[in-house]
Amino acid sequence: MKKLFGGINMTYPKVIIFAIIAAVYTAVMAIIPITRDTSFRDISITFEVWILFGIIIIMNSKSPVDSAIKCFLFFLISQPLIYLIQVPFSSQGWHIFVYYKYWFIWTLLTIPxxxxxxxxxxxxxxxxxxxAPILALLASHYGSFLRETTSFFPYHLISTIFCVVTLIIYPLVIFKDKKIRTIGLVISIVMILAATGYMLLKGSVSYKTSLMANGYEIDETGEIINFDDTYKVYLKDKSFGELSIGYEDGLQDYIINADFRKVGKTEFTIEAPDGTKKVFTINIKRDTYSFKKKE
Structure with a gap:
């Protein structure tokens, strides 16, 4: 640990290689479909891992100016390279660079x-x-990840743990003075508890969407599913969330709305006023779903 935070001869070639490796890894995580909504893709969206990279560079730099230049160089290379690698694989093509503006601002801020x-x-x-501000930013990330994890377990679990670990580690590895380390550790613990409490107050995250509209056609059989507000719709396991039928003015028809609260597989039923039921199996993910009529 001491080697990582102060024992590396962080030359400029090493910073460049470090930036390229970080960029390639991040781009791959952003491209691979299986990483969607997981901790592995968080590196392409949030700061927690990039904070670690920045602190490693700072702790292995020789002077404030050296630290500023190396941090800036690292982010100046890594961030645009991430988007450049994604261009051939993204439906947005070169337009994906619209997201780089946000990271370019942070790249400039790495100098001070x-x-x-x-x-x-x-x-x-x-x-x-x-x-302290870095710890506060990490704590805010921790709270967001924890809320996602508790709502859609195990999504973002690794990122949640990563934030807790780094919050605790940073004061211990950056400082040598026992008093400063202790105060820093207490600050981190207080921030973790505060973020946890805030998450509990806000409650769980839900995924709101529309399942189908009246007149929905089942691809496999061509069967038409009709319903209106006299019908009932419900999930077999209510812990997954709630379903309701409402009128959509834009469509001028009825739709089934969903408010999902966790991921997994269950069933939902559309019940007609006469008691006739149509049952569907549904696989709920963090921000998508798939279903088919149960035979």
């Missing part, structure tokens, strides 16, 4: 952040003040 961040190495109490 790298410069100021280097002073954490002085092992002073004000170094902890420099680290």
């Amino acid at each position: 952040m790298g410069f100021i961040g280097h002073y954490m190495k002085k092992d002073k109490m004000w170094g902890l003040a420099i680290l």
